[in-house]
Amino acid sequence: MTSAHAPRSAVIGLGSMGLGMALTMARKGLSVTGFDINPDAVAKLTQGGGTGCNNITEAATGCDIVVAVVVNAAQTDAVLFGEGGAAMAMARGGVIISSATMAPEDARRFAEKAKGLGLHYLDAPISGGAAKAASGELTIMASGTAEAFAGARPVLDVIAGTVYELGCAAGIGASFKMVNQLLAGVHIAAACEAMAFAKRLGLDLDQVYKVITASAGNSWMFENRVPHILEGDYSPRSAVNIFTKDLGIVGDMGRRETFPLPLSAAALQMFMMTAAAGMGRDDDASVARMFAMIAGLDLPERRKE
């Protein structure tokens, strides 16, 4: 990436994370195109100073940097390497920034495919949520070759508050993200188990939140998700289905490594129970509502507007 021209970039996948990243890139002066199957998201990118496109090829053609921000490995494979995928359209020598959460072996496989096409690949899962995507303060757990990092730098510089450089091969970034998701999923399920149990014990839940967040039982997820329970607001900030997916990947990795993961396995089943009860698209704090349903608890309900 020593080309003299200003880099051209594209974002494939304009969900809340991808759109936030693309708008940040446009706002900070990068040339950015984008595509999503949702035309509203494409229109929003154009309104925000980027160029919304009608398909992936149109968005990626001639780009030096393509950011793939889709749901999983299968979608990443399709949008990059499938028919009409971005890898065939972008500039040779360019770099793919791949941000979907996936197993490390998928990241390694995609890096090989990219190499075969004369492209660089940065394994770059993200953390921080939609608000940090919109403000350009994402945390990125990245690994890849020096060329991949160098090529990705103009985009990393504008979208990230912190870039962890975790190693020189694809798969390492993905591994870090999965370790984080293991803990995040267990902590959400534990927060819900604890709050539902506190309700059964007759405790004042607002007081429980106040005491626990000041005690050794606290977690980032307890502090962040329990307010949803206290407000009875299960509109999805992050959905139950994200954790059936991510703890599913963790479980697959454990089996592949012949490594026991008893807490992650128990937490996955709790998210599965919640999804099976019809709450898969609701906020992940709905695990508390699953306990309430089973045990007949009266958790707080959202005030009617």
Add this chain to the structure above:
Amino acid sequence: MTSAHAPRSAVIGLGSMGLGMALTMARKGLSVTGFDINPDAVAKLTQGGGTGCNNITEAATGCDIVVAVVVNAAQTDAVLFGEGGAAMAMARGGVIISSATMAPEDARRFAEKAKGLGLHYLDAPISGGAAKAASGELTIMASGTAEAFAGARPVLDVIAGTVYELGCAAGIGASFKMVNQLLAGVHIAAACEAMAFAKRLGLDLDQVYKVITASAGNSWMFENRVPHILEGDYSPRSAVNIFTKDLGIVGDMGRRETFPLPLSAAALQMFMMTAAAGMGRDDDASVARMFAMIAGLDLPERRKE
């Protein structure tokens, strides 16, 4: 507690928590006696300005406030209400501050016994560790009658940084503590599961600590206990056996309430496996060593002095 004389207080149980509390009380000018089955601890109290005694009766006779800081409900029952126990020796109208971790029904039972003897009872489990006990900055999760709080106040004022007043009946403080222990135990086990898995995946464990403590997967316990794994130092700051006990109480409570607690149950089994492997008296981060033993991982070892 409107007696004109300065209150006389006693601490029964001079382990790291009780001794720290008693020395703080002496340092801040309270009259304090104390007893423990360990004569070294008794001697330390005398050296620190308190009065070490030869038995519970001697320590408690005439006291207005008796703090019981022993390991569990059975020991609390024995030191307060057993033969030669403190409740029979202390001043009528006095208050018992009971700080061992126990099931709420035990706290309610002890409050009834105290009432029958003309005493007040403050259900007052503590959090914060030995350092905060020594500095007078404990967190206390307290419940009891207004009389119990009023009578306990001279001691609470000097030993605690924060006193949560959680309700007017014994058992509420104990319930809060058990909800905290549920979360603390699950989070320690999760931290160990995640770090052992990270090792299996070939990740740099120092880097994992750095990334996770800055990410949504963080917990108070991850941040506090993982350094023990990184340093290979399993000298007990808090032992595995504390959590086989406390998660055992949580499980008992769940069965009594007919309430499912899948994560706590899984975490208890992980501490049980670690204790069964001979590490019950070691630091609770030893759950990571249990994984290492099973899966043949090379976790960091303590540098030989």
